[in-house]
Amino acid sequence: MQAVIMAGGKGTRLRSITNDDIPKPMAHIAGKPILHWQVECLRKNGITDIIMVIEHLGEKIETFFGNGSNFGVNITYYWEVQPLGTAGALYDLQNQIMDNYFLLVFGDVIFDIHLARMEQYHIAKAALGTLFVHPNSHPYDSDLVVTDDNEKIIRFDSKNNKRSYWYNNCVNAGFYILSKEICKLVKPGIKTDLEKDVLMPLVAQKQAVYAYASPEYIKDVGTPERISTASHEIENGYVAARNLTKKQKCIFIDRDGTLNQHKGLISHEDDFVLESSAIEAIKRINASGYLAIVITNQPVVARGLCDVLDIENIHNKMKTLLGREGVLLDDVLFCPHHPDKGYPEENPVYKVSCKCRKPQTGMIETCVEKFNIDITQSWIIGDTTIDIQTGKNAGLYTALVLTGEAGKDGKYEVKSDLVCGNILEAVEQILKIEEI
Ligand SMILES: [Zn+2]
Structure with a gap:
């Protein structure tokens, strides 16, 4: 060329x-x-x-x-x-x-x-x-x-x-x-x-x-x-470190209950409200050299509560709100699927078993390929045992936050590497470990 x-x-x-x-x-x-x-x-x-x-x-x-x-x-x-x-x-x-x-x-x-x-x-x-x-x-x-x-x-x-x-x-x-x-x-x-x-x-x-x-x-x-x-x-x-020939470190972030307030299933933009420490947390990640990538299960699509365009609009709200404060996400991935069929309003196209729904690791694997991520130096922050299990399945370090469901969802018997009050505390602790 x-x-x-x-x-x-x-x-x-x-x-x-x-x-x-x-x-x-x-x-x-x-x-x-x-x-x-x-x-x-x-x-x-x-x-x-x-x-x-x-x-x-x-x-x-x-x-x-x-x-x-x-x-x-x-x-x-x-x-x-x-x-x-x-x-x-x-x-x-x-x-x-x-x-x-x-x-x-x-x-x-x-x-x-x-x-x-x-x-x-x-x-x-x-x-x-x-x-x-x-x-x-x-x-x-x-x-x-x-x-x-x-x-x-x-x-x-x-x-x-x-x-x-x-x-x-x-x-x-x-x-x-x-x-x-x-x-x-x-x-x-x-x-x-x-x-x-x-x-x-x-x-x-x-x-x-x-x-x-x-x-x-x-x-x-x-x-x-x-x-x-x-x-x-x-x-x-x-x-030089950002060049994708070099291995990247990443902090994967769960969405609902971690980055934004837990309000059950969110199918409308009005229900998307950032957690109070989210902006400062992402700002610290941006300055650190880690990638900041959101990965979220959004079965609202499969359940027929909204469509993929609504999810994208909610994510654009998230990016607009963060962007106004000078902070950014390197990528946002979501799984629109759900495996259990048989609900009246469901969208059958998305009622499938997939490889992307957490605690499966499909979304993480996509990012590893796309951004040359070193899993062994990367983290996941989330408010449920599903997020922590996802991290374990992928080989990431894990941080549970006590916002949102605060790990009380009881889905998996799993212990995280860190337990932190909120996303900002989690980021602070991760970056402190990095310094050591
Ligand atoms: Zn999926």
Whole structure:
């Protein structure tokens, strides 16, 4: 795969760092230009054929990298005569793209990503375009991507829209694998915005544009504050540790009675109320480097009390409420099934024995595969013996909380590694053990 890096852009917000003397992508971060970090990550992923699109002060980039041989890559340059936006150069580049698809990177992001996973995804989906998406800590002022349940993008929700609905924290990170076909859709010599002028029309035509979700590190570093944060995160090892070639540690979290108040079976969004310590608990997990993943049994679907879309709406409420406070969940999985048939209102499609209903470990196994999780360093927090039994079955450490059912459900004869007052206490204790 070849990579195209859009390395133009004046970077007015970075003037205090660039002094109008170097282009934005050459701003230093943890001792090296942003572009240098990008080239290193691409090379690590076996991507050695790089096209840099340059304009303002582009000669500084050419002087630094030359033909790339000192950096173990081959770099060619495309000079924009006038600024062509985030996609305008693609028309002219189509003859230089050798494969059916290529990677498109903006020059002001720091990333450390296992690209082969994203490439396999792009191939498996037979996608025209694949967008790297992730939950971020400020979804309320971010452009969101809305997908169907097959991860196909059905619309973009601009940060300028007024959102009067619960939304999924799914943000476009500005990192793409694009089919070469897409270059042909760009008009020559005209300033073109990739999202607005190219991707939005494709999505409106229901073309195969997909959202690849990953918890790996990718952040726009277009302001001095963000540069400072990212420098710190590179230096303390956080950026490299998130790469999915490395084993991840995870805290799996039960939903009802653990993250939100126990109110019996919840089939309507109004009944979803966060536990008072939930936001602070997830905030600590986010800062720790552990993944935070909710796994929950929701037999309400099988019992016919609501449908899968209602569950997703409830989960969007959960993500919206958390997102407003700057905290995020790396994933949310639920089992809609129930094995016992014979109730009047039941939905027979979901009345099956499955591998995902806790205490079975199907949801955990899905996450282990998806996020390269090391079970032996991971935890489950829950309020029932079912959660603790799930943890034992999967080989996780277990923490029972005394909110919700407080372990009094009596389903399994099982003892947890920790017993804690609530989810925040559980997270605090887990992180304390981690320090030892
Ligand atoms: Zn299931």
